[in-house]
Amino acid sequence: MRTPAALLYMILLIAVTTGFTAAGKPHLPQKKITLFFHHKLGNEELVLSSPVKNILGETITVEKFKYYVSNFSVTDTRGNTVVLPVQYFLVDEANSLSKTIILTVPDISISSIGFLLGVDSTRNVSGVQTGALDPSNGMFWTWNTGYIMAKLEGSSDASASAGHRFTFDIGGFRNGINAARMIHLDTSGTGKQEQIHITADLNRWFKGSSEIRIAETPVCHNSGALAMKIADNYSHLFSINP
């Protein structure tokens, strides 16, 4: 009589403990990877408030450069992709801490990573969010509600707008004018798998699929055709440092 009772409790205990682990963690062993974002203009390190010439020969002084990254995934050498639980980060040149992102990923041999530059449309229509997506971070349009996916602001003599400013606030989540862009980066050439250095080259903001001249369009404040053109450019923004 005693043994079956003990056995029963044993089973119960095992059920309870495995139940807890199943609910708390996926089965695959996990590891952490760190992404370091570096901001550049060609070969020059980006420095806020200091003038520099861009690829189209326009001298620009960048005051603000920030963007959202979200919806990460990792792909192993055999081509299996694991989509990570959705997280949102605001990378801000003015905040060096924000340029380092730590992700928990399955312990696989990673050959490429993917992420969304911007915020998916679901989060654009779900009321007020918290954390990186809190509208108080200034990356949100309140009159035509939705996130600014990426923001580049500063001044340039080429700009004919007030104070020679240029203002690129790129957003829009509706069909046909969605300014978020999927980014895929091959990481197989990097030495250390757990530390991935990503460069965002602002020259590609100005010259990617098309050319964006501050002399012609110093301001983008709206979703629509211009925002889509710049978004197509910034879909080429990133590369991996070997």
Add this chain to the structure above:
Amino acid sequence: MRLTKNIWVLFLIIITGAGWVGIDNRYFKPTPVKFQVPKGWPQPVYDFSKNPLTEEGILLGRKIFYDGRLSKDGDFSCGSCHQQFGAFNTYDHPLSHGFNNSLTTRNAPGLFNLAWQKEFMWDGGINHLDLQPLAPITAENEMAETIENVVNKLRSDKEYRKLFKAAFGDELINTQRVGRALSQFLLQLVSSNSKYDKVMRGEASFILPEQLGYEIFKKKCASCHSEPLFTDYSYRNTGIPIDPVLNDLGRMKITGNSSDSLKFRVPSLRNVALTFPYGHDGRFFSLISVFDHYRKNMVPNAVTDPLLKNRLPLSNFEVGQLTAFLYTLTDSVFIKDPRFAAPGAGNNGKPPRDIHP
């Protein structure tokens, strides 16, 4: 035997532990409030599951709604532009006054039955009620504040920390909670006690002109201003000519489609006797000028609504009956309801003599 005992001890520890987790939540017990859908109305579109209504949440929302600290200079609360005696419009103003002697570019509509509304503003630019407060808070010609400052002002107030705790379980104050609390209050603003409603419920009857007006209304107006909310929430071009100063293209500003040029949301006509002046920029001073727009002054163009391509012919007789009917949409219980008035303020539903801030 010893094994069984050990397991028992372990089991007990787990049970008591789990019990504590439960008790911790039991300290926080706001009073739930059930949202009442008036008889015969459609289900609301607001997702209450994300923001369950509670007495504490509603009370907090009301305090924020009437708090001038949401604006840069402390002068402009939500309630300064949305006045209860005008069914929460800016009473008798084509445009509203904002920070530093500025004016809004649109007419402040009455606020009621917002739980049934999916998008907000005349152009539908705001896609969630919780997000709505962010627009007036940050607009230079309204409250001229930053969201960050507003949240910090509330955080530094002991009274607010207490109220947020009562409503949400802890003292955390952030944009989301401010939005949710305001929504809880705004969702209470249900207007469903006009004479029209009483007639529909069989508690009253129309006099003859009202009845005739109702018949005309169902024929000529109800395809856009549809019952029971008196709007179908669509965006329509009514042949309203553009104002060269305001240059407001309406829905096109949001979608970027030229086919949406000069389209504005069909406004509800509930409480319409109180919400003058009319139109998205308040250009119509009276109902008569709205009728004259429909029958004479409108300028149909390529994107004007098919229903109005040939204007909307109305005889003087019809205008008289329609007016009688529209007056039955005034909800005098709503505009006097003390639950919606500024905390501590008396309310007799009458506009004060001088309503300028």
